[in-house]
Amino acid sequence: MKRSQPTRIEGALLTQLRRVPHRVLHRLRRQHIVKALRGRPCPASLLVVCRGNICRSPFAAALLRRALSRFGVQVDSVGFTAGRPSPPDAVAAAARYDVDLCDHRSQLVTAERVCTADLIVVMDHRQRREICERFGRDARDVLLLGDLDPQPNESRTIRDPVREPRAVFEQTYARIVGCARELARAVTAARA
DSSP states (O other), X not given: OOOOOOOHHHHHHHHHHHHHHHHHHHHHHHHHHHHHHHTSOOOSEEXXXXXXXXXXXXXXXXXXXXXXXXXXXXXXXXXXXXXXXXXXXXXXXXXXXXXXXXXXXXXXXXXXXXXXXSEEEESSHHHHHHHHHHHOOOGGGEEEXXXXXXXXXXXXXXXXXXXXXXXXXXXXXXXXXXXXXXHHHHHHTTTO
């Protein structure tokens, strides 16, 4: 007997069912990370890393710097390339959050910066693996920013908006705002 194509309702139900494991795992990962962050001292230094250090990491670092400066936390951002400016769409999207990326130039990740940071925040698995393997950092000290997303998301990765339309920058930055807020709350919980 040949099976027919699922109806629109069945297709929507299947899509929702496929997302259940992601939602459950996201919630569990988030709880685990928040508990771990609250159980350690507030970091004196935090390093935010992304591939190019022109969009995601400088924006996240600016938000975290704003939220954590009163706690004396030094926040910097780096990437795997240096000297590049933020693209115009990144500058415009960041400005909506009162973050000025006009004069930003990408900074190169170095062993010294990685080794001296108390906590390292990355945008995807590949960056986490590279930081741990290349610089010998313990995986407990390197976290994916997307794991702190207050909204369940199918991807742990914070999407790279480079060469994408402005709407993608805005979506990415909105997600970073929520994640950065949660990170700031978690690392300062004992001090607040």
